[in-house]
Amino acid sequence: MFYRETGQFKSKYKEELAAFPLAEDKVGIAILLVIAYVFIPLFGIPGLSFEFTMGAIMIPVFIFTITTLGLNILLGFAGQISLGTGAFMGVGAYSCYKIMTIFPDLNIIICVILSGLVTAIVGMIFGLPSLKIKGFYLIVATLAAQFFLEWAFIRVAWLYNYNDSGGIEGTNKEMFGLIVSGPQSDAVTRYFIVLTLLVLLTWLASNVIRGRIGRSWMMIRDMDIAAELIGVRPLTAKLSAFAFSSFYIGISGALMVFFWLGAAEVESFDVSHSFTYLFMVIIGGLGSITGSYMGAALVWVIPVLIKEIGKTAFGFDAFVMENFSIIFLGVAIVVILIVEPHGLARLWQITKQKLRLWPFPWSIKSSSQ
Numbered sequence: 001m002f003y004r005e006t007g008q009f010k011s012k013y014k015e016e017l018a019a020f021p022l023a024e025d026k027v028g029i030a031i032l033l034v035i036a037y038v039f040i041p042l043f044g045i046p047g048l049s050f051e052f053t054m055g056a057i058m059i060p061v062f063i064f065t066i067t068t069l070g071l072n073i074l075l076g077f078a079g080q081i082s083l084g085t086g087a088f089m090g091v092g093a094y095s096c097y098k099i100m101t102i103f104p105d106l107n108i109i110i111c112v113i114l115s116g117l118v119t120a121i122v123g124m125i126f127g128l129p130s131l132k133i134k135g136f137y138l139i140v141a142t143l144a145a146q147f148f149l150e151w152a153f154i155r156v157a158w159l160y161n162y163n164d165s166g167g168i169e170g171t172n173k174e175m176f177g178l179i180v181s182g183p184q185s186d187a188v189t190r191y192f193i194v195l196t197l198l199v200l201l202t203w204l205a206s207n208v209i210r211g212r213i214g215r216s217w218m219m220i221r222d223m224d225i226a227a228e229l230i231g232v233r234p235l236t237a238k239l240s241a242f243a244f245s246s247f248y249i250g251i252s253g254a255l256m257v258f259f260w261l262g263a264a265e266v267e268s269f270d271v272s273h274s275f276t277y278l279f280m281v282i283i284g285g286l287g288s289i290t291g292s293y294m295g296a297a298l299v300w301v302i303p304v305l306i307k308e309i310g311k312t313a314f315g316f317d318a319f320v321m322e323n324f325s326i327i328f329l330g331v332a333i334v335v336i337l338i339v340e341p342h343g344l345a346r347l348w349q350i351t352k353q354k355l356r357l358w359p360f361p362w363s364i365k366s367s368s369q
Helices: 023-043 050-077 085-102 108-126 136-155 187-209 212-222 224-229 234-261 271-284 289-313 318-339 344-357 364-368
Strands: 173-175 178-181
Touching: 023 187, 050 085, 050 187, 050 212, 050 234, 050 271, 050 289, 085 108, 085 136, 085 234, 085 271, 108 136, 108 173, 108 187, 108 234, 136 271, 178 187, 178 234, 187 212, 187 234, 187 289, 212 224, 212 234, 224 234, 271 289, 271 318, 271 344, 289 318, 289 344
Parallel strands: none
Antiparallel strands: 173 178
């Protein structure tokens, strides 16, 4: 019985509503934080080069986890479907670029947070149709927002300072005497900044979701008419969900450009990326913070590892491995959704239920009794 609840009594509402009510959960999170903050920066991932671990796996996974968290808040907890995630990431990236241009001495972390606030405002504006429509019609509305913002990134030259290339690029920025972004920045420094922001944003999302605002989102998701009858205001709930989700997505867009890629063009925020982030949420599990981590890691890491192993171990062509990784990922997605339609988060819940009863036999029938 590795995962036991016996003897862990709760005598206060504060203890009952804690993010990690069980001691095993607290120990597990502490171990993961030690691995993330100590082991990986020192040793990387065994079998992979340190530069590849940081630049191709860890930093992008952390950034896409923030993106998936934001989309999951909107889709999984509030029940509002969106296909404009890629464009909202672009809003965060371009707004951060403009803020850094207008205020060159401003701390880059403040620039990233301000870009998230700008994206939140834009998300609320494009979230207004959700007050009247939902389902397929809301998908069309957010898809229109995606195309409109892509057009703005191309046609409004002020956004990219009238560059001939039409793209945006990061510059060297210092913080506490260290270069934290730009071509001269160290990968480990960028890793710690992105990881810390991910931890803080996860803590914030966990507390908001378990509070009054998060409960209003879930009531709107489950039955909006009944929620309105008991006092939940749909306007406040839906627009706050769009704002909170867009805030996370905008931050991830700024981090992607200035702490990972170093430069980006409109193609980095097109509709194909919106579908990719949607797949991350669905595979990980709707309405689950843990599922956001799992979905982002699976969808990004598997193709990267397949391409790297195919090129280094077998000498296959990069184009061949690119197509093979897409096929393999598609098959993996289908198999996972057939085995458990509720995603990887549900599989993790089932695993924890089995660990509660181990070494005794477990079945769905016995667990329901």
